[in-house]
Amino acid sequence: MTQAEATRQISFIQAINEALRQELQRDPSVIVMGEDIAGGGEREDFQDAWGGPMRLTKGLVNEFGRNRIRDTPISEAGFVGAGVGAAASGLRPVVDLMYVSFYGVCADQITNNAAKMHYMFGGKVTVPLTIMTGIGAGTNSAAQHSETLYSIFTHFPGLKCVVPSNPYNAKGLMTAAIRDDDPVIVFNNRQLMGLRFDDHVPEDQYTVQIGKSEIKQEGDDITLIGIGFTTRVCMEAAEELEEQGYSVEVLDLLSLSPMDNDAILSSVQKTRKVVIVDEDYPRCSIAADISALVAEEAFDYLDAPPRRVNAPHASVPYSRPLEALYVPNKEKVVEAALEIID
């Protein structure tokens, strides 16, 4: 058997789709709602016309029916709020918020209801809601369809936030999110959906633990921390830095809330230098949060101040040459690393 036959490679989109399908099979209380997640309305001849704008939900309506796989009108406040209510009363809804920028339409439901009900009601009500949403620039889609924004949600106690970086952890985190009794937001980067991955993805169900990061590769000279798509950028940068003779550790954060502080700190205590690569706006970002964590908890170990590579404090530009300057890339990460490495 060749290596290719021994492993099972599926796309990021297929991984999310498989996690949804298997959880729908396993647990009858799981339902899925969102715009065009099936498509075609109630027209029998056009059922599953889209299967989601990114095809994340393709085939689900045919297998599980319209009672559980629900196309919604364009009413985010309505259907995300309905997801909260359904979750609090016995279902495990997965709600698709097409692009994270549309959170504004339904922010009240996420931050005032989903995040707070368990706490306000003295721990007696649970909201096992999963929201999956698309993030990221690099697709020539301009300011309202390219944001990252996960840091906003980490600001709120009560919300869990995860960012998969490949098909393996996408499937595992999605499964874990659906089974989790807290509201979980799964941030799926759009660029990852178009890429090929070599990772093996088991067909059987498994979970990737929420709250844990993963060491992608071990090294001694510097730690690069990536989130979702930027983990890939970190791996590219690591390769280049290794060619220059450095030993690089790459940490894939995976979970932003709760965050794996221990793993971050122990890596930084070892390498004594850290670059955090985060596509979100720089102010009040995850990168800023990690930078503060490291400064507060590992100050004595540091050989240099923590460095952050974020998008700039500007909206995402449409024009392609500007957009290319906007997103964190290998060159920026290598540059930041070299500034602190010696």
Place this chain on the structure above:
Amino acid sequence: MPYTEINRDSLLWMYETMVTIRRFEEQSRREADAGKLRGMHSSVGQEAVPTGLCAHLDENDYVLGTHRSHHHCIAKGLDLNHMMAELLGKSTGTGKGKGGTMHIADIDRGMLGANGVVGSNIPVATGVALTAKVKGTNQVSVVFFGDGASSQGVLHESMNLAGIWKLPVIFVCENNRYAEATPFEYSVAGGSISNRADGYGIPGVSVDGQSVMDMFEVGREAVARARAGDGPTLIEAQTYRYMGHFGADDPLGYRSAEEQQYYIDRDCIANCRAHILEGSFAEESELEEIDASCLAAVNEATEFANKSPFPDPEELLQDVYVSYS
């Protein structure tokens, strides 16, 4: 409808505007297919809706649009060169290439922006009407939105606000039967958008949006009402998008070829042309001249856009704030 008050000038302006939109959209499609922009939401088939309305507006009035807004912009008199340049992300674009196809705006011509978030512009347009009311300017604010957008809560909040304050805003729903792959009859409870005006005590009108003459008549009444201080109107224009949602998608995945043909046979440009010729408002040759000049204008815009430079890298960090202190 009798169309008694539509004179030759209005008819020819509307014909020219619609043909310009169609040629512009066909060309944008080609630019997208050539990889110069990613998705673009074509307005082909829907030209009559903004055209019949904007025939009653001047530069001081406002229009606000959606993700599918090239036709709104052209009907409001935006410059084709700067529009096409924006589509290609060039520095000569309406937004210096920073906004793109979903965010074309030209404040000098009263176009306060296309908007990529469905329903998002409806309350903004209501606020624009509030300015007109507070300042007593007699301006009118028109907001276009889709059948899909009619399910956003902000439409209802805005109709209520405009209703209680009698604001000069016109809510124009372009019911093109689909929101992406979702048919209107699935997403709109009760089967009518215009009926929803009743609950807010404002007029709600359903009109054949494939007839620019009908749009003209309904638009005249709504604009007159707004200018007279009698408050908002909700117009539901029955129309159709001929293309897929954003270009790359095949609409036959969720609707039949017969249905498409039904609307294409009622094409707004073809029936305007027929009306002009049957009423002897103009000769065939005159229309052919208009056709040729529309195509020439679009070709010029394409050349202008392609020759224009991309924005300087410094532009990335400019325009975030008006002032930085």
